[in-house]
Amino acid sequence: MVEQLDFDHVDVGHELCPLRLTLTGEQVARYAHAARLQAGRFMSDDGARREGLPGQIAPGNMSLALFSRLIGQSFPGMRLRHLSATFRVPLQPRQRITVRGVVTEKHVSDQGSFLDCDLVLESEEGERWVTGTARVALPPPCTAASRG
Amino acid sequence: MSLQIDRALLGQEFERVVIGPVTAEEILEYIAATAEIAAPAAGADLVAPPTFVVRARGNLFKPPRLGEIQLGFDAGKDIEFGVPIRPGDVLTSLATVHDIYEKTGRSGSMSFIVLRTVVTNQREELVAVVDQRMMYR
Numbered sequence: 001m002v003e004q005l006d007f008d009h010v011d012v013g014h015e016l017c018p019l020r021l022t023l024t025g026e027q028v029a030r031y032a033h034a035a036r037l038q039a040g041r042f043m044s045d046d047g048a049r050r051e052g053l054p055g056q057i058a059p060g061n062m063s064l065a066l067f068s069r070l071i072g073q074s075f076p077g078m079r080l081r082h083l084s085a086t087f088r089v090p091l092q093p094r095q096r097i098t099v100r101g102v103v104t105e106k107h108v109s110d111q112g113s114f115l116d117c118d119l120v121l122e123s124e125e126g127e128r129w130v131t132g133t134a135r136v137a138l139p140p141p142c143t144a145a146s147r148g
Numbered sequence: 149m150s151l152q153i154d155r156a157l158l159g160q161e162f163e164r165v166v167i168g169p170v171t172a173e174e175i176l177e178y179i180a181a182t183a184e185i186a187a188p189a190a191g192a193d194l195v196a197p198p199t200f201v202v203r204a205r206g207n208l209f210k211p212p213r214l215g216e217i218q219l220g221f222d223a224g225k226d227i228e229f230g231v232p233i234r235p236g237d238v239l240t241s242l243a244t245v246h247d248i249y250e251k252t253g254r255s256g257s258m259s260f261i262v263l264r265t266v267v268t269n270q271r272e273e274l275v276a277v278v279d280q281r282m283m284y285r
Contacts (some may be wrong), residue, residue, distance in 0.1 A: 029179075033177075034174075034182070035178070035179045036205075060224070063224070064199045065184045069183055072184060083225075084224065084226040087221075
């Protein structure tokens, strides 16, 4: 169960409850199909070897989806405004990974309430395979008036 | 050795594609594959997860005028999100070369090309701006 946070109850430095998972080759292929990225390297080990790679890899975009999943589960009702990722090492199936996030900024403006987060997808050994950032718009903080 | 790229390519549109109408089945398939958002209840208003927009692209991974350089690898993406995608939306994806730059690292010189894809819907609302950084050696 992932914790669910709101703007009032999260501070800079707060670490989001991490996602820990191991992607199967079938999950990667299913994502590649759903994302219209059906290159052989994403579909199977055989397909990857035909492209000169040692084995199947996940599309970089799948890491973005995992980052978005972490943010969405942590902040219900949020709207993702910006998401970035740097792909340092190709994500491979059958490896245990952890997706983490930490709140780095918190601000309110006429446009709404926003949180910035740093994100990382890392291997079991703690090697950073994908790093990223997100900006999230949240429902406005509760006020005495809005509480009625 | 640095990559010689004609900087006149900057800002030039190299691909424009129209995708859709987006179907509920496509959105549900994407949700099932990513668990990016919870599967919606039957009859609920269906909205695509944010990163669904990465499907809205053409088939070219580099401008044809780049010539003979070998395709590099995807070094990263930046997405600025606009309005969400819903079933029935028709998306127009317009790709340009947004930036070209070089970096020197421990393993030598690397060239980056930033391909910008601007996605709009049938109401001409901005859906997303996707910057993809491709690396070439």
